[in-house]
Amino acid sequence: MSAIINDIEIIKAKTTKINDVDFDNLKFGHVFSDHMLECNYENGKWQTPKVVPYQGITLDPSAKIFHYGQSVFEGMKAYKDADKNVWLFRPLENFKRLNISSKRLAIPELPENYFMDGLQALLEVDKDWIPTNEGSSLYIRPFVFASGNGFHASPADAYKFIICTAPSGSYFAGDVKVLIEEKYSRSANGGVGFAKAGGNYAGQFYPTQLAIEKGYQQVIWTDDNTHEYIEEAGAMNIFVRINDTLITGPTSDRILDGITRKSIIELAKSEGIPVEVRKITVSEVVEAAKNGSLKEMFGAGTAAVISPISGFGYKEADYDLPQLEDTYAAYLKKRITDIQTNKAEDPFGWRFQVK
Incomplete structure (x- = not known):
């Protein structure tokens, strides 16, 4: 027919x-x-x-x-x-x-x-x-x-x-524990990291497998040159909350211009949440974890929308994030999914009706 x-x-x-x-x-x-x-x-x-x-x-x-x-x-x-x-x-x-x-x-x-x-x-x-x-x-x-x-x-x-x-159904169940990568990279300057090329993901599987064998669920990717800067979380963009400020790295040749990522940035700003789009060093995140100012980390992407990170490992040390009652991750995920499912107003014009 x-x-x-x-x-x-x-x-x-x-x-x-x-x-x-x-x-x-x-x-x-x-x-x-x-x-x-x-x-x-x-x-x-x-x-x-x-x-x-x-x-x-x-x-x-x-x-x-x-x-x-x-x-x-x-x-x-x-x-x-x-x-x-x-x-x-x-x-x-x-x-x-x-x-x-x-x-x-x-x-x-x-x-x-x-x-x-x-x-x-x-x-x-x-x-x-x-x-x-x-x-x-x-x-x-x-x-x-x-x-x-x-x-x-x-x-x-x-x-x-x-x-x-x-x-x-849901992409992930529960929070995720991640390992900050010190050797491997998912992309390089002048490469195809900004594209959704199948090979980008194939190249992630082996380092992720090594992290899983160590008891983590995912890898935090760092820059290809110095491994000093946090760039992505598994197959997702990454956000870090230090005190009340939400931080995410700028897009580049190496970082995907995520649609969920830019929606979170726009939504957070509209809600009065301080947002910084800048490079984030591994040392800054580790220091924030040590002094208690690191409140949240989460991945952002289409499949999971927002996936909270419960802790991370780096240089043979593990750092747990605090269990907060009210998190940016939960709030922003609900706001986005309510817009997606027509349960809330869409002041941004993001929703598209199929007729």
């Missing part, structure tokens, strides 16, 4: 998997919806996207994604409010960042209407997959990769843009 929405062909699945899903016990990113959006880049231009049944992809062994890693992605969420309206959170920021990432990896940039109309068509078809349980959402994964063939070390001549969705 097929239909047309905004010039996008819809080919519906013959059967649905939705009745086999336990929406009360959703893991993050393990169950996938009935459909996906697919769009091919061929003969020098992006073809019209299609919504098709969720299915496997067949690629030639010489496809350049396997050899040269031309792959970028985004992370988004869709929510339903009490009236079953469907909402996205700042989707144009994801579209813009996908193209920024693509450009850095020599991948052709997508037209805005292909991204936005394609996404809305997909959500219209699979709107029943958007969970309504507290803390759950429909996680959305747009990604682009090189499908063109050849062993020559050069950009591909063909690409695929796909959007898949997964009804998901």
Whole structure:
């Protein structure tokens, strides 16, 4: 069965998997919806996207994604409010960042209407997959990769843009204990750290595995040159609260321009919370932990929104953060998720209704 929405062909699945899903016990990113959006880049231009049944992809062994890693992605969420309206959170920021990432990896940039109309068509078809349980959402994964063939070390001549969705529960459960990295780096000046390139995350797995073996859940990444400056927390941006001031590092070649990150900065400022965007030294954080002025640390990103850090390790020493009754992390997370789920006013114009 097929239909047309905004010039996008819809080919519906013959059967649905939705009745086999336990929406009360959703893991993050393990169950996938009935459909996906697919769009091919061929003969020098992006073809019209299609919504098709969720299915496997067949690629030639010489496809350049396997050899040269031309792959970028985004992370988004869709929510339903009490009236079953469907909402996205700042989707144009994801579209813009996908193209920024693509450009850095020599991948052709997508037209805005292909991204936005394609996404809305997909959500219209699979709107029943958007969970309504507290803390759950429909996680959305747009990604682009090189499908063109050849062993020559050069950009591909063909690409695929796909959007898949997964009804998901919370990304993390509980607070996280982290290890400040002293040897490895996730990115370098002039590199691709600011892009959501798949290889950035592959390079994080091994150091994170080493940290897990030491009893930590994640790594705090430091700068590639001196390892003196705190930059990111795992796959998230990082915020540090010293006394009543919220501090986060500036974006750069090495640090992702997180959409949750800049939303937290804008929201905190509007609430009268002192915010500083500046470099943060490891020694400053350690000293603050020792003298009691370090009140909070938390990661910020689409998947978890805000993930509190309960303690950190550095140079064979562990530092526990205080257990506060009222935290910036809890307050800001509630404010953002209330906006995302249409439980509160949106003075910033961040919420986007899917109609």
